[in-house]
Amino acid sequence: MELRHLRYFIAVAEEANFTRAAQRLHIAQPPLSRQIQQLEEALGVQLFERNTRPLKMTDAGRFFYSHAVQLLAQTAELESMTRRVGKIERSLSLGFVGSTLYGMLPKIIRRFRNENSAVQLSLHEMSTMDQIQALKEGRIDIGFGRIRHEDASIRRIVLREERMIVALPLGHPLSLSKPVLSLRDLLGETVIIFPKSPRPSYADQVLAAFHDRALEPQRIYETRELQIALGLVAAGEGISIVPSSVHGLKRDDVSYMELDDSNLVSPIIMSTRMLDESEDIRAMLELIYALYDEERMEHLPPAEH
Known part of the structure; x- marks a missing residue:
């Protein structure tokens, strides 16, 4: 065999x-x-x-x-750890879903590069499910995603639960009538979800948020990625439920509003191979928690080992 x-x-x-x-x-x-x-x-x-x-x-x-x-x-x-031990110049390969770029990930990457100049860092955009496969095959060492997927060979660390917010066209009636919205307020709107594929994805988290509350939007519009969803919102094609970090993406044709339910969250999850306890991965995790503390950003406490 x-x-x-x-x-x-x-x-x-x-x-x-x-x-x-x-x-x-x-x-x-x-x-x-x-x-x-x-x-x-x-x-x-x-x-x-x-x-x-x-x-x-x-x-x-x-x-x-x-x-x-x-x-x-x-x-x-x-294979991965042996190659890393055998190289004078170490390498670390990261997979990430696009929506994590609007949060702390860019700052994490810059800080890691500044503090670990001997480590060659490479980045690869890929879905959470593709990250799981890439970790198993040794193509990446760390994945940053949003899907809670159970796999016996993958170690999952939920770093934080990011609140969901609503993106609306500038001047939309809902933004003028209430300071905070509920999912029920959105049922008459076209809800633009992303990504359309591959699934499961963040789109399924949004749909589950409605279904878990016995709510059903009248119209669903699926699109490929976050930027297209926001463009459609700006054009008045509907509204979109996005991670709160997207608020930092300044647009003069889109407004953002909070949702009234603190349970409406999307996790930021760091995934590694179950047995990979390399020095570089530990350094990455410690740096992330240090940055969260510096930024006074809510996060889940690190697990005890």
Whole structure:
């Protein structure tokens, strides 16, 4: 059994379909099927129930999957940490979702570079779910996202819960009638959500905020990214619920209003590989908490180790 067998098996298990798994792995389907058969022969057990749609794992397959994911993640951690130890000039690769750039992330990056000049820092914009995969594969070392996704091989640190606010066209009647808005006030508006894909995303947090309160907006407009959503708001196409850090993005054609529910929040989550306790990652985390304290910004306390 080789590492490629684990990668192939995990892809098939997660996609529940040989065709999609082959596309994900960038190989043809027949070789993939043969590799899975070889793996089953080597183990002496059947890992998939072949006659089900979507494809389902057997009990043995589910057991093997949970351990294969951990083993592959540990391999990526070992490779990444060994490369870092072996380099005179260390490197740290960060993944981030676009909306985090309007908060403290730029200041965090500048401060880290100033204080850790020996570390080569690289940045990659990617969705939270893409960050999880990139962490497992060793392509990034830290991810900054907003989605609470459980994965046994990923360590999640919720740094802070960012309040949601409403972006409205300048002069909108709602901005003139009330000092603070509720979600119920927005039901008659077109609610512009982002990003349209990939999902789950911040868009699902906004939709869940309505659904959890038994509310249903009359109209939903999905768009690709935050900047487009704000442009549509400015054009009078609707309103958008955005993280409060976006308030710092000055526009003379959009106004922002607070929401009356303190539970309407979107988390800022830092993700790393579960076993990666490198000096550079610890330095990054300590710097983040120090900056939050300097800025007197509300945040969740660091976990005790």
